[in-house]
Amino acid sequence: MSEQDKTRGAKKFKSGFVAIIGRPNVGKSTLMNHLIGQKIAIMSDKPQTTRNKIHGVFTSDDYQIVFLDTPGIHKPQSKMGNYMNQSAEGALKEVEAALFLVDVSEGLGGGDRFIIEKLKSLKTPVFLVMNKIDKIEPEALLPMIAQYNELHEFAEIVPISALQGNNVNTLLEQITKYLPEGPQYYPADQITDHPEQFVCAELVREKILHMTREEIPHSIAVTIEDMRVQENGVVYIGAVIFVERDSQKGIIIGKRGELLKEVGKQARRDIEALLGSRIYLELWVKVKKDWRNQERVLKDLGFRND
Numbered sequence: 001m002s003e004q005d006k007t008r009g010a011k012k013f014k015s016g017f018v019a020i021i022g023r024p025n026v027g028k029s030t031l032m033n034h035l036i037g038q039k040i041a042i043m044s045d046k047p048q049t050t051r052n053k054i055h056g057v058f059t060s061d062d063y064q065i066v067f068l069d070t071p072g073i074h075k076p077q078s079k080m081g082n083y084m085n086q087s088a089e090g091a092l093k094e095v096e097a098a099l100f101l102v103d104v105s106e107g108l109g110g111g112d113r114f115i116i117e118k119l120k121s122l123k124t125p126v127f128l129v130m131n132k133i134d135k136i137e138p139e140a141l142l143p144m145i146a147q148y149n150e151l152h153e154f155a156e157i158v159p160i161s162a163l164q165g166n167n168v169n170t171l172l173e174q175i176t177k178y179l180p181e182g183p184q185y186y187p188a189d190q191i192t193d194h195p196e197q198f199v200c201a202e203l204v205r206e207k208i209l210h211m212t213r214e215e216i217p218h219s220i221a222v223t224i225e226d227m228r229v230q231e232n233g234v235v236y237i238g239a240v241i242f243v244e245r246d247s248q249k250g251i252i253i254g255k256r257g258e259l260l261k262e263v264g265k266q267a268r269r270d271i272e273a274l275l276g277s278r279i280y281l282e283l284w285v286k287v288k289k290d291w292r293n294q295e296r297v298l299k300d301l302g303f304r305n306d
């Protein structure tokens with residue numbers, strides 16, 4: 001536990017759980033990823049890719065929010081659909097607030113009405129989060145807000161673009177108003193309990209350290225930038241290897257790219273065994289000078305320096 005973690009007990013630290021709900025494809029994973037600063041949920045253009053409840057943890061000096069990325073609530077058409085509905089509804093009872101995401105470029109439809117009906121029985125404050133505002137004319141927003149307002153009394157209404165990050169900070173501020181005093185549930189540096197991506201990154205890092213021995217210091221970082229299931233069932237993984245100097249970049253790439261190719265080959269074998277599915281692994285090497293000391297860069301990499 002760091003010094004700062006210890007002193008938090010004395011301050012009035014706030015914490016709580018927040019669910020993100022909405023029809024498939026409205027942008028739940030995108031919002032989650034933007035909030036947390038690292039891609040943790042698998043995003044795709046295809047509806048229904050989020051099979052698990054995924055926790056993302058956002059920690060600041062004063063508060064911690066644990067996000068539950070619930071699978072899209074929808075009218076069940078299959079057993080799987082039924083199960084997903086149940087897990088989403090269960091999650092809603094245990095949270096401080098629920099973010100109901102809608103896609104403003106599609107307008108209010110039957111799917112949204114179906115969810116709103118379910119929300120009516122909840123005591124949990126529900127935010128109407130109007131996503132994808134970058135896709136519509138600003139004038140179109142007010143009439144839409146009025147339409148939703150007629151159907152339900154929302155605790156807050158926040159228009160955002162999860163993709164571009166517009167107004168996402170405001171959303172965060174609004175959420176903190178609903179958090180009770182509470183403990184820091186997770187260490188400040190833990191941003192998800194969805195471990196696959198971290199394990200994949202670690203596997204790549206391990207291969208590099210193994211193959212380069214002393215030439216490459218342990219300070220290299222590997223981040224998974226993209227992870228998604230392709231149409232052919234193969235999991236695409238894009239990973240970036242961060243080094244501090246150009247010379248290190250050269251070493252990792254190797255003569256005619258051979259070292260990097262070997263890293264990819266070995267990491268792919270291990271990751272395939274881990275995930276139990278075929279993967280396509282793409283690796284990039286980037287130089288970020290003195291990255292360990294730069295707060296913004298650390299944030300980009302998904303580390304929290306608090």
Ligand SMILES: Nc1nc2c(ncn2[C@@H]2O[C@H](COP(=O)(O)OP(=O)(O)OP(=O)(O)O)[C@@H](O)[C@H]2O)c(=O)[nH]1
Pocket residue numbers: 022023024025026027028029030031042043044045046047048049050071072131132133134135160161162163164
């Ligand atoms: N233009 C625009 N596109 C967005 C925005 N947010 C999300 N998208 C896109 O919408 C699509 C679906 O986004 P996801 O985040 O995967 O949606 P989801 O709600 O998690 O979907 P499920 O996992 O199927 O429930 C992706 O192609 C995103 O890039 C936004 O604010 N603006």
